[in-house]
Amino acid sequence: MNPVRKFRRSFFACRAKLLNPFWEVWYWYISSLDKDKEVIFLNYGYADHNKLELKKEDENNRYSIQLYNHIANSIRLEGLDILEVGCGRGGGASYIARYLAPKSVKGIDLCKKSIDFCKKHYHVKGLSFCHGNALSLPFMDNNFNVVINVESSHRYSDMERFLGEVYRVLRPGGYFLFADLRDEELIKSLRKQLDNCRLKIIKEEIITPNVIKALVLANEKRMDLIERLVPRFLHGLTKEFAGTKETALHKSFVRGKKEYLYYILQKD
Incomplete structure (x- = not known):
């Protein structure tokens, strides 16, 4: 391996470990700020030429919901047991439970304050939440038909260990629905990790253009939330x-320095 490339991979892996405590504090802070339950999704969204039919109360979260729909609706979930790892504030798990007719949806997240919010806020049949770590899932082997992971794994300190946990808790024939962003230096590394995780890759898709479109369409709403909820000294962060718009992250998508990837994998 090229020494420069090897250094970059090591750097990004170390960065993920170092930033984990920061993200825990950050998500706790978001939960503290959002008194009116306006922020129930934390993903960048998805937009294409189709307009998903939604209930009136879900319209404000259209683009984030459309990301979940694009991922979760790729296979039929009706009557299945679903696990979402990294469920955040529960918006995606709630959408799946209410719209896609699974038997059960279990959401798990490392941020206890987010899980406390979910348990208090959502009252949907078959939907439940628990506190836990993606690298050590508190479930028995062969427990779920589908595992979903959306825009969460880039913060994990050990991707291989997480994928091993996904394999362990999936039932034979079960699916792993996975979507996340990666710096361009890490895309080949991610593909290698997926190739080696004992799950078969069924579908691979780059959805960066759809994510960029969603960010642009949702920009005004996000700016309004920031102005109303966040102290001015934290606006930039x-x-x-x-x-x-105009943030380094947004520009990195536009310039191809980051890609947003979506995979369907299956356990034999």
């Missing part, structure tokens, strides 16, 4: 986190 929050805009970067939200991917608003």
Whole structure:
């Protein structure tokens, strides 16, 4: 391996470990700010030429929901047991439970304050939440038909260990629905990790253009939330986190320095 490339991979892996405590504090802070339950999704969204039919109460979260729909609706979930790893504030798990007719949806997240919010806020049949670590899932082997992971794994300190946990808790024939962003230096590394995880890759798709479109369409709403909810001295950091226009993150998508990837994998 090229020494420069090897150094970059090591650097990004170390960065993920070092930033984990920061993200825990950050998500706790978001939960503290959002008194009116306006922020129930934390993903960048998805937009294409189709307009998903939604209930009126879900319209404000259209683009984030469309990302979940693009991922979760790729296979039929009706009557299945679903696990979402990295469920955040529960918006995606709630959408799946309410719209896609699974038997059960279990959401798990490392941020206890987010899980406390989910348990208090959502009352949907078959939907439940628990606190836990993606690298050590508190479930028995062969427990779920589908595992979903959306825009969460780039913060994990050990991707191989996470993929091993996904394999362990999936039932034979079960699916792993996975979507996340990666710096261009790490895309080949991610593909190698997926190739080696004992799950078969069924579909691979780059959805960066759809994510960029969603960020642009949702920009005004996100800016409004930041202005209303976030102290001014944190506006810059929050805009970067939200991917608003002119931020480094938004530009990195546009310039191809980051890609947003979507995979369907299956356990034999």
